[in-house]
Amino acid sequence: MEHPDTLIPDVVLLDINMPKMNGFEVLAALKQHPRLQTIPVVMLSTSPNSEDVTQAYTLHASGYLIKSVRFQTSLKQVETFIDFWLKQRTIH
Template structure:
C-alpha cells in the first residue's frame, strides 16, 4: 500500500478546517490531513524536528496577523520548506491574488466551493493529482 499523502491545511476559519477534515476523512486512507489555525502555528509545527514534512500545503489567503501570501513567502524562503508544493485554497477569485500567489511560487490556486459535494470532489481531485505527482517523482508507475 502507498503511504498516505500528507497534507497540511493552514486556515484560520474553524468551520473550513472542520469541513476539510470531514472531506478528507471521507476519501479512504489515501491522505492524512494535518491542520494549523494560523501561519505562525504552521511554521512552528514545521520547525519541530519530529514533524514529518507534508507532501503538499493547502493555504488560505485571508488570515489575520500573517496572511497566506506572507506564509507562502516564508515557506519559499526557508531552505527546508522551499520545495514543498503550496496550493492556495481561498474564496478569492481576484486576478491580482492569483497573480501574486504564482509570483510567490505557489504550485496551484483553488477557489473554495460553498457546496460540500463540490468541495468533496475538489479534495478528491487534489489528492489524486498530488499522489500521481509523488509517484512520478519517485519513478513509480500507476
C-alpha cells in the same frame, strides 16, 4: 531549533483567508525557509480575483485552486486534489 530529521510535507494546500497570518504571508515565510522553500504550495481561495492569483504566483505558489463556496463541493475539490497529488507521487 528544528531537528534535521523532522518530516516535511510533500505538498501544502494553503488557504488564503486565515486568522493572524494570511496565506500569502505564510507562503512568503515558507519560501524563505531553506528546508521548506522547495515544497510545492497550492493556494486555496474562493477569490477568482486576478490580483490574488498574480500575488500567489509572484510568491512562488505552484498552483491556485478556486474553491466552491458550498462546503460539500469544496470538500470534493480538496479530495480530488489529494487524489491527483497521490497519483502524481506514484508516477514520479
